[in-house]
Amino acid sequence: MIVITSFAKINVQEGTRISYTYSEIDENGNMTKEDAKGSYIVFDGTETVEHLKAIEAEIKGRIEQE
Numbered sequence: 001m002i003v004i005t006s007f008a009k010i011n012v013q014e015g016t017r018i019s020y021t022y023s024e025i026d027e028n029g030n031m032t033k034e035d036a037k038g039s040y041i042v043f044d045g046t047e048t049v050e051h052l053k054a055i056e057a058e059i060k061g062r063i064e065q066e
Contacts (some may be wrong), residue, residue: 001025005035009052016042016052 007020017039024033042048 009055012041014041016049018042018048 001024003023003025005021005023007018010017010019019037019039021035021037022033023031023035026032042052
């Protein structure tokens, strides 16, 4: 099983980067990977862009309620 432990949207010169960390756990509950990291650039026109827009709208809505 893969468990995502964190992720972030970062604006960089190349565009929008998604960085993440995760752990892997086997069927016996043993951690086979811990604090593994990865990242990728999000391309325009992908489904990820729409998901990011929705998350940002949610965050802005929460800020406006404060």
